[in-house]
Amino acid sequence: xxxxxxxxxxxxxxxxxxxxxxxxxxxxxxxxxxxxxxxxxxxxxxxxxxxxxxxxxxxxxxxxxxxxxxxxxxxxxxxxxxxxxxxxxxxxxxxxxxxxxxxxxxxxxxxxxxxxxxxxxxxxxxxxxxxxxxxxxxxxxxxxxxxxxxxxxxxx
Ligand SMILES: [Ca+2]
Numbered sequence: 001x002x003x004x005x006x007x008x009x010x011x012x013x014x015x016x017x018x019x020x021x022x023x024x025x026x027x028x029x030x031x032x033x034x035x036x037x038x039x040x041x042x043x044x045x046x047x048x049x050x051x052x053x054x055x056x057x058x059x060x061x062x063x064x065x066x067x068x069x070x071x072x073x074x075x076x077x078x079x080x081x082x083x084x085x086x087x088x089x090x091x092x093x094x095x096x097x098x099x100x101x102x103x104x105x106x107x108x109x110x111x112x113x114x115x116x117x118x119x120x121x122x123x124x125x126x127x128x129x130x131x132x133x134x135x136x137x138x139x140x141x142x143x144x145x146x147x148x149x150x151x152x153x154x155x156x
Contacts, residue, residue: 037142038070044132044145046125047152059107062125064132071098078137084130089118
């Protein structure tokens with residue numbers, strides 16, 4: 001409807017979930033359904049540093065950073081992170097504190113408050129374009145972030 005904003009701006013917004021951040025702040029026109037997702041995809045590092053030789057360290061160079069935009073803790077149990085293909089990570093018992101990030105690494109490692117490990121032996125995020133989805137336990141999309149064939153990471 002707000003055509004005066006211009007098509008390019010609209011496209012940019014839709015590539016990364018179609019709303020908020022980047023310019024503006026919170027609350028502007030947000031509806032209740034979207035406000036329900038306090039946890040959002042903040043950044044995806046899809047092309048891990050160096051060549052993709054498949055070592056665990058290289059796999060862990062791939063990650064998704066989730067950020068809790070609210071001041072209160074969020075229970076993450078059952079929340080999922082999924083790629084376009086359908087590879088899915090499901091959080092077990094985990095609480096993300098308010099205004100904190102958690103990094104979900106592709107490879108194996110010891111889980112901590114700020115770092116969780118998918119445990120995969122292969123990369124999950126395509127270097128040449130992909131989409132990361134954050135799903136509620138019921139499967140509804142809470143957030144998503146897409147990128148193209150350039151760069152190594154995307155701020156969503
Ligand atoms: Ca990758």
